[in-house]
Amino acid sequence: MILEVNNITKRFGGLVAVDDVTFSVREREIFGIIGPNGAGKTTLFNVITGFYKPDKGRIIFQGNDITGKKPNEIAKMGLLRTWQIVRPFLGMKVIDNLLVPMYVKKGIIGGITEREAIERANEILEFVGLSHRRDFLAEALPQGERKRLEIARALASEPKLLMLDEPAGGLTPTEMDEVMDVVRKLRESGITVVVIEHNMRVVMGICERIMALNFGRKIAEGTPEEIGRNEEVIKAYLGERFHVGG
Numbered sequence: 001m002i003l004e005v006n007n008i009t010k011r012f013g014g015l016v017a018v019d020d021v022t023f024s025v026r027e028r029e030i031f032g033i034i035g036p037n038g039a040g041k042t043t044l045f046n047v048i049t050g051f052y053k054p055d056k057g058r059i060i061f062q063g064n065d066i067t068g069k070k071p072n073e074i075a076k077m078g079l080l081r082t083w084q085i086v087r088p089f090l091g092m093k094v095i096d097n098l099l100v101p102m103y104v105k106k107g108i109i110g111g112i113t114e115r116e117a118i119e120r121a122n123e124i125l126e127f128v129g130l131s132h133r134r135d136f137l138a139e140a141l142p143q144g145e146r147k148r149l150e151i152a153r154a155l156a157s158e159p160k161l162l163m164l165d166e167p168a169g170g171l172t173p174t175e176m177d178e179v180m181d182v183v184r185k186l187r188e189s190g191i192t193v194v195v196i197e198h199n200m201r202v203v204m205g206i207c208e209r210i211m212a213l214n215f216g217r218k219i220a221e222g223t224p225e226e227i228g229r230n231e232e233v234i235k236a237y238l239g240e241r242f243h244v245g246g
């Protein structure tokens with residue numbers, strides 16, 4: 001297991017946003033987290049990536065206890081996230097959006113020449129299908145391409161595990177297909193992916209296993225087929241129209 005999340009609880013005052021949640025993610029898996037609005041998905045992401053400290057529980061990443069570590073320490077270990085609201089450096093060129101995180105990371109582990117950095121940035125742009133946008137300002141990109149730029153920026157920091165917060169949110173069906181292709185390629189290139197996503201076509205289409213949350217609690221975990229026919233999930237979230245079992 002690359003990530004083990006054990007009995008995580010996170011409270012905001014009297015509200016239990018994440019309630020004793022346990023799950024683990026296998027290496028090179030695409031693992032989905034679903035649940036209605038307010039179920040605790042984003043809070044769980046924030047706890048795992050160090051933006052919030054949990055009230056209870058442990059998080060183990062590649063055998064190391066990362067509970068309570070700072071986001072930049074966790075990122076340096078190879079656990080990166082993207083945000084629901086994309087936030088590239090809009091006034092910067094697409095390529096520079098990748099060079100900045102690269103210099104930040106490589107500066108720490110011993111330097112990289114400009115030529116190496118540019119080469120690597122070009123590879124990443126190719127990977128996410130944004131080579132043609134290399135010298136555009138990020139603000140000129142449509143939403144679907146911004147989402148892929150966000151993934152590209154995370155790739156510049158060489159993650160082992162990438163946590164994607166609603167990568168298909170606000171996208172057209174064609175843009176969604178392009179993001180789904182990129183996520184599958186991530187896995188093929190050896191990166192483990194944990195993804196929060198509301199769009200069921202996307203979740204069911206890319207995830208090998210899915211966990212469902214409701215009111216902060218884990219209510220189910222399984223393959224897309226198992227989740228699609230789980231009565232509690234259907235009641236909480238999916239609605240009859242997504243009933244797979246008939």
Ligand SMILES: Nc1ncnc2c1ncn2[C@@H]1O[C@H](COP(=O)(O)OP(=O)(O)OP(=O)(O)O)[C@@H](O)[C@H]1O
Pocket residue numbers: 012015017035036037038039040041042043044
């Ligand atoms: N910083 C905070 N302070 C107080 N309450 C918060 C905070 N962040 C989240 N909450 C509350 O915690 C609960 C879980 O919220 P969270 O954003 O994790 O849900 P979610 O499943 O990600 O929802 P969505 O699908 O709408 O993004 C909600 O009731 C929310 O109002």
